[in-house]
């Protein structure tokens with residue numbers, strides 16, 4: 001991986017329209033001088049950047065996010081980095097940290113309050129037990145997994161014998177959710193994904209009992225066949241027609257967990273809501289959404305459980321790594337075109353060699 005002494009930065013060139021896929025055309029890659037940390041700040045070399053569909057909100061034409069990215073600003077993004085200069089007593093050169101690094105090789109971060117939650121603040125947190133691959137900080141022991149954990153365990157309350165359906169099953173949250181459903185004792189795990197290749201991968205690698213290609217048509221028929229006793233838990237990351245179809249297949253006392261709605265969230269005008277919501281009443285069921293940052297106090301607990309399952313061989317890493325900062329716009333765009341299998345992560349520079357393996 002190329003090391004650099006200038007600071008490449010992706011800056012926003014134009015906003016993303018409701019019907020556009022995010023790509024390099026929306027950004028400009030510029031070379032800036034190396035930044036200098038002031039007193040109380042640290043200089044961090046970016047190692048990895050995470051991606052999330054929610055990043056689209058920062059840069060959409062409709063200025064809907066409370067602090068959007070403006071034209072000319074560095075694209076906002078969370079990641080993992082290594083401290084290369086420190087003017088703060090809590091951080092030493094070599095420390096691995098995570099936080100809002102932005103799409104750039106180097107970030108100067110205000111490290112004044114490292115004990116604070118890093119949600120949407122400039123604050124940065126030390127990674128206490130860093131291991132290789134460092135992608136686990138963002139994926140299996142990070143926010144993708146915490147989202148799957150809240151969806152499957154906290155809200156979905158998956159239990160022994162359940163039939164669990166997971167949409168966007170081949171994605172970052174989805175692949176971990178499938179594995180957590182298995183750990184919780186689900187009887188049958190059905191993943192929904194786009195395309196035959198992804199579905200074969202879900203069956204062979206990600207341990208789904210059944211994988212349904214929603215692009216092949218007749219999703220309702222496929223779900224009814226896969227879930228003869230109905231769906232006990234549906235983890236929905238897609239919304240729209242897929243949610244409406246799943247609502248037609250609920251078992252009694254089902255739990256429908258709203259994790260995301262990538263198929264409709266960014267559409268304008270907003271499409272009509274589900275027509276089969278009355279099934280929640282007929283099937284005495286519950287539909288509930290969540291926001292993973294509401295659980296920030298419990299992340300250490302989630303991480304301990306995930307590390308334990310990983311050490312027992314019950315969890316596998318499914319990361320889909322794009323190599324190089326230059327690919328960041330396409331990597332983010334791929335979440336909307338279904339170009340990823342596993343959590344989409346951008347490698348900006350190599351993991352430090354001295355870290356132990358996970």
Ligand SMILES: NC(=O)c1ccc[n+]([C@@H]2O[C@H](COP(=O)([O-])OP(=O)(O)OC[C@H]3O[C@@H](n4cnc5c(N)ncnc54)[C@H](OP(=O)(O)O)[C@@H]3O)[C@@H](O)[C@H]2O)c1
Nearest residue numbers: 147168171172173193194237259260261263290291292338
């Ligand atoms: N509630 C929370 O706190 C929280 C936290 C994190 C993430 N999320 C949500 O969780 C979901 C997954 O996030 P992620 O980061 O793990 O992304 P991801 O699942 O890795 O990537 C998104 C996937 O969505 C699928 N997709 C895209 N457009 C679609 C469409 N029109 N219809 C059906 N499927 C579509 C694609 O897979 P296919 O090839 O299968 O179409 C794509 O791979 C997102 O909805 C995200 O907003 C919520």
